[in-house]
Amino acid sequence: MARRLASHDALRGPAVEIRVADTSVRAFSDESVAAAAVASGTRILGRSLKYHRPRTYFCLEGHCSGCLVRLGGVPNVRACLAPCEPGLEVAGQNAFPSAEIDLLGAVDFVFARGMDHHTLMTSSSILNKLTNKIVRQLSGLGKLPAHRPDHGPPEVESREVDVCVIGAGPAGLAAATACARAGRSTLLVDDQLRPGGSLRADPRTGRAVADARLDAVDAAGAEVLARSTAIGFFPEDGGGVLAVAAPARLYRVHAKAWIWATGGYPVNLPIADNDRPGVIAARAVGRLLVEHGILAGDKIALVEVPEVAADIDALAAALTAAGAEVTRVPLARALGVRGRGWASGLDTRDGRVDCDLVAVAALPAPASEGARQQACEVQLDAAGGGYRIVVDPDGRTTTPNVWACGDVTGYMGPARAAQDGDRIAANLCGEVR
Amino acid sequence: MPGKIVLCRCEDMTLADLEHSVARGYTDIEEVKRYTGFGTGPCQGKECLAVVGLQLARLTGQPPSAIPPFTSRPPLAPTPLRLLARAPDAHRFPDDPPDDE
Numbered sequence: 001m002a003r004r005l006a007s008h009d010a011l012r013g014p015a016v017e018i019r020v021a022d023t024s025v026r027a028f029s030d031e032s033v034a035a036a037a038v039a040s041g042t043r044i045l046g047r048s049l050k051y052h053r054p055r056t057y058f059c060l061e062g063h064c065s066g067c068l069v070r071l072g073g074v075p076n077v078r079a080c081l082a083p084c085e086p087g088l089e090v091a092g093q094n095a096f097p098s099a100e101i102d103l104l105g106a107v108d109f110v111f112a113r114g115m116d117h118h119t120l121m122t123s124s125s126i127l128n129k130l131t132n133k134i135v136r137q138l139s140g141l142g143k144l145p146a147h148r149p150d151h152g153p154p155e156v157e158s159r160e161v162d163v164c165v166i167g168a169g170p171a172g173l174a175a176a177t178a179c180a181r182a183g184r185s186t187l188l189v190d191d192q193l194r195p196g197g198s199l200r201a202d203p204r205t206g207r208a209v210a211d212a213r214l215d216a217v218d219a220a221g222a223e224v225l226a227r228s229t230a231i232g233f234f235p236e237d238g239g240g241v242l243a244v245a246a247p248a249r250l251y252r253v254h255a256k257a258w259i260w261a262t263g264g265y266p267v268n269l270p271i272a273d274n275d276r277p278g279v280i281a282a283r284a285v286g287r288l289l290v291e292h293g294i295l296a297g298d299k300i301a302l303v304e305v306p307e308v309a310a311d312i313d314a315l316a317a318a319l320t321a322a323g324a325e326v327t328r329v330p331l332a333r334a335l336g337v338r339g340r341g342w343a344s345g346l347d348t349r350d351g352r353v354d355c356d357l358v359a360v361a362a363l364p365a366p367a368s369e370g371a372r373q374q375a376c377e378v379q380l381d382a383a384g385g386g387y388r389i390v391v392d393p394d395g396r397t398t399t400p401n402v403w404a405c406g407d408v409t410g411y412m413g414p415a416r417a418a419q420d421g422d423r424i425a426a427n428l429c430g431e432v433r
Numbered sequence: 434m435p436g437k438i439v440l441c442r443c444e445d446m447t448l449a450d451l452e453h454s455v456a457r458g459y460t461d462i463e464e465v466k467r468y469t470g471f472g473t474g475p476c477q478g479k480e481c482l483a484v485v486g487l488q489l490a491r492l493t494g495q496p497p498s499a500i501p502p503f504t505s506r507p508p509l510a511p512t513p514l515r516l517l518a519r520a521p522d523a524h525r526f527p528d529d530p531p532d533d534e
Contacts, residue, residue, distance in 0.1 A: 049474065050445035051437075058442070058480075062510070065443040065475040076475065076511060114437070114449050118468075141475065154516050191510070232507020243507065243517075250516045265479045270448060270488070273436035336436055365483035369505040380490070380497040386483025387502045 001298060001356065002038050005322055008293020011207065018088040027084040032193055034060055034067045034080035035292045037090065043342050044277055045069050045079065047094040049141070050115065051108040054341065055094075056277040059266045060284035061201075062191055062229075063367075068141065069093060075142025081227070083193060093142040156250045159223075161187045163428065164242060164255035166230050166370060169197020170205075170414045171406025172261030173213040174421030179259075180220035182429040187253060188222050189244050191229040194291075197263055198414050201287035202311070203318035205414065225251065233373040240374070257432040260371045260397070260404040261421055264364025264385050264411060269303055272336025274360070278343030282308075282361035286315045289322060297357025299325045301346040303334045304361040307383070311413060312361050327353045331362075366408045375399050384410030395424030403428050440488065441481035443474020451485060455492045462489060466503050475511055478503065 013030030020042050027036035034057045037045070044054045045067055058066035062081040070091040071077040079090065121131035161184075165176040168190035176188040194200065196210030217224055228246040242258075244251040266281030268274050282302060288294040300319055304312050316326045329348050337358055338345035346353045363385035368378045371389050376397040378387040388410040395403045405424040406417035438448040446469045454460075459468045462485070471485055472478035482502055490497040 048442065048445050053439075053445065055442070063476060063479045065480075068475060078511075114447060114453075116453065229510045229512075231509050231512050234507070245508075245510070245512050245516050267480050267484055268439070268442070270438050270440070270484070272438055275437070275439035275442050365479070367479065369478070369482075369502075370509055372502065372505040373507065373509075378502060380483070380486045380500050380502070382487055382497055386486065 001041060002288075002294055002296050004039050005289075005293045005295055007322075011293065016084050016086040018084050018086070018090060020090045021092060029084055031084050031292055032060070032080045033069070033071065033082040033084055033088065033090055034078075035288060035294060036084050037067075037079060038288060038296060039292070039294045044092065046092050048275070049094070050117070051111060052094070053108050053275060054277050055275075057280065058268070058284065059281050060287050061266070063265045070142060073146035075145065081191070081193060154248050154250060156252065159187050159251055159253045161185045161223075161253070161255050162432070163187070163257050163259060163425075164189065164253050165222075165259045165261055166242075167197065167260065167262035167367070167406075167408070168192070168195035168214070168217075168224065168226075169261065169263045169406065170199055170213075170418040171263065171408075171421035172197070172259070173199075173217055174418045175259050175261055175405055175425040176222045176224075177213070177216050177220045178422050178425035179429060180217065180222035182425070184429060184432075186220075186222035187255070188217060188224045189228050189230055189242075189251075189253070190224070190226055193227060195224060195226050198283060200291040201283045202314065202414055203286065203290055204314050206290045230370050233370060235374070257401045257403065257428055258374065259421075259424065259428065260368070260376075260389060260402070260408050261406050261417075262367035262370060262408045263417070264366050264407040266360075267362045267365045267386075269305070269331055269334070269360045269362050271303065271331075271334045272347075274337060276337045276339060276343050276358075277341065278339065278356070279337055279358045279360060282312060282315060282359040283364075285319070285357070285359045289315075289318060295319070295322050295324055296359075297324060297355065299355045300327070300357045300359055301343075301353045301355040302326055302328045302359045302361060303331055303346065304328060305331050305363060307363050307411065308361050315359075315361075327355065329353065363411050364407055366410065368408055371397060371399075371402065371404060371408070374402050376402055376404070381410060394427040395420070396427075401432060440484050441469075441471035441474065441478075443476050443481075444470040444472075446471040446481070446485075448488065451488055452492065455489070460489070460493050462486060462500055463503050465489065472503060477509065 012028040025040040046055045060080045067079040163179045180186040199205040199210040242253040335347040365386035366388045377390040389404040405420040
């Protein structure tokens with residue numbers, strides 16, 4: 001079972017109460033709704049689109065679709081990016097009658113060997129029409145909001161800067177600090193509740209280091225937009241504008257130079273039933289521990305690829321120190337996840353590992369889709385974790401005035417990413433005046 | 434019974450679906466996307482694009498570098514439409530008639 005660690009209590013914000021599936025849950029104001037749900041033992045938040053398999057948190061950093069919930073009457077909100085506000089109502093979605101007990105989950109058993117929706121019920125046109133009607137009722141994500149939103153219309157603001165840095169993890173924080181210190185007007189855009197990226201999920205750094213580096217960005221004079229997501233680059237608009245969405249605001253950003261420091265996304269590993277609730281990204285387990293003082297499980301099976309061993313050494317040690325029993329399993333030895341409602345074991349070539357959480361540690365997949373909209377070349381590279389941005393030795397992408405640093409150029413880990421951010425920013429400032 | 438190996442959780446796309454797609458001759462990543470629906474859910478490929486690309490390289494015997502990504506389009510993350518509705522000129526084309534207001 002997940003539990004809050006007493007050793008973290010002094011760091012928590014004020015206590016608040018939120019309601020999850022009509023049950024009152026104790027939370028803290030500096031937590032995400034997802035973190036509070038984890039700590040309270042809430043396990044299933046929704047159901048998947050096709051097979052109605054149970055869904056819940058996986059990445060805990062706003063990039064997967066696991067924790068979409070209905071929040072205060074609004075559907076499809078990511079619980080991991082929503083702060084806990086007093087009285088907030090959280091409900092599951094895509095399930096009947098509830099996310100925990102979903103009768104439509106029968107689809108998963110009926111189509112245990114998969115469903116080819118191209119040929120499903122196409123033998124007769126009457127059957128096909130009927131099937132389409134039923135499928136339209138069942139599919140889709142969430143239901144429309146219960147009422148008109150009571151907040152006012154959003155504002156649109158513009159920013160014109162020398163340098164816009166996207167992503168405030170180790171690489172982006174270092175790059176933005178260096179650019180601002182060199183006298184460039186600098187904007188740092190980050191989509192998380194609190195900027196810091198993987199620093200807030202890594203026991204070697206954690207809250208204190210992330211806060212200190214964020215303070216350094218402020219002290220250097222850069223502007224930081226937190227809870228602000230780069231949602232698209234529009235090249236046809238006045239030399240190119242980056243649209244950045246904040247909760248109640250849209251920013252239109254023009255910059256002389258861009259630095260992509262978006263890092264990588266935690267991804268799953270290809271083992272049987274890898275989508276089961278209770279299979280969580282190792283970085284999310286680290287984030288819960290380091291940022292929120294929540295131990296996500298008592299018996300944790302850690303499935304890992306060899307490239308991230310150094311990161312996982314640190315995580316495993318911290319989880320063990322916090323009281324968990326950790327079993328590390330190389331991906332090559334892992335077969336599949338046991339347990340329907342929640343992971344209860346991991347089958348390996350060497351027998352079953354009993355657990356109440358499976359943490360998966362893959363190479364993070366470079367978050368390069370924004371740079372792709374700026375026509376930067378990317379390349380699929382197994383050692384780089386996915387589609388890494390192609391850069392020259394100085395950090396230039398294939399698009400003029402667009403630079404990249406850190407894991408988005410291929411996995412390098414947090415320490416090297418910070419150095420890379422610093423170095424690439426210096427190169428950029430030497431060139432872009 | 435062996436369980437499903439899910440590659441795209443948003444759209445419930447499995448490794449078996451990818452193998453089926455390749456067996457039918459849909460081996461280009463854009464074709465695979467259209468045939469299986471992978472990468473078209475709320476995460477827009479953040480979790481699955483690299484995974485599917487690498488599995489596709491393995492299944493087709495191509496080097497990963499020969500497999501381009503599918504096209505990236507805005508919005509990169511789920512965005513309330515009201516944010517865009519307020520952007521000046523966001524819903525206008527250059528040859529639109531001027532506003533009445």
